Amino acid sequence: MMDLTKGQWVKHVVTHPFEGFEDLRWKKGGSMKISWFIVFLLFFSVLAYNRMYGFQYYSSYDKIFNLVPYIFQSIIIFLTWVVANWSMCTLFDGEGTMKNIFINTAYALVPYIVGSLLCTFLSHSLIQDEYIFIQTISIITECWTVILLISGQKAVHQFTFGKTLALIALTIVAMVAILFLLVLVLTLFQQIAIFIMSIYTELSYRIRV
Template identity: 35%
Template sequence: MWKERLKFPFYVIVHPFKGFWDLKYDKKGNLTVALSIVFLVSVAAMFQYQYAGFIVNHHSPYSFNSLIQLRNVILPFFLWCVANWSLTTLMDGEGKFGEIVTASAYALLPFILLFVPATVYSRFITLEETAFYNYMNGFAIVWFLFLIFVSTMTIHQYTALKTLVTILLTVVCMGFIVFLGMLFFSLVQQMYSFFFTIYKELQFRG
């Protein structure tokens, strides 16, 4: 059973139309496997950030922070899922939140398959050979974008044009959620400072 669940994401990324259809209508997706993929993508991104060869790696090894790197993958992923679910609910989308999370996570799999070997390769290349490293990373991004397009179209049963519009609006919605979140935390911080100042004043007068 688990063997089939682990093999299914690999089937999806090479047969996306059939794979995402099976995920939605035959319930072949698995949320635990999906969340594991998201975590492994975070690990792959951290591995590349820290261990890519010096020719292609312009980051200082002393600036590495695993929590920040983890946040850079996990936060955008769940922002995408929440924004996509919120938007498609208003646009007659048929996808449930769990299906969006699972399908989006499966679409991330190319990053694991290509980031890790690209990072290992980068440690043995010369300056003239960096093009192949960039090609591998670029191909992972293009593959992911294609998969996220097909997953959105299949999960919500949209046309190609409506899918493209939905993806663009989802990105805008993600930015709006981030803006509201920053506004909320700024307001909370100001309220805390205000009440803390009053408390200190009363304590001083007392």
């Protein structure tokens, strides 16, 4: 029973929102490789959604193209979620390891990625009046991802439903805190870099004279 390959496990988990993650946990069917691939796909779907969307729905500001916001919207947010969730679950006596949280979250994102890629594709063949189809698809896939996310959290930490919701809320708070500290650290390092640069400039002028 349940002797699936790593790829088949993804399908099993996504199509069985309520017991899929439990099976995954007991059979240890998750794969970091596939998870990283899904995170990369998430990045690509965000990029496609912002830059390759049908012109009749959305026109991006073409004078500037900067990858950083898209990396932030996908990979950074994902990693922050994993770290914040792991830090919070240790306080709540959750059973999940960092690796398992990573895998569960990545697998839960599959419907969202598929949905947004599908919407991007459809946006090229539909007109504005038919936007309802795109909207339906995106709402369904987003709800699906949320359900998977909750059930994944529940399975990986072996929590009750209420405790899972509380954990998710606290995770979001922790994410905000982490991102704030990150920005703070970055600014600090920037200041140090500017300081060193100005010392270098000063010295180089002095030496020349």
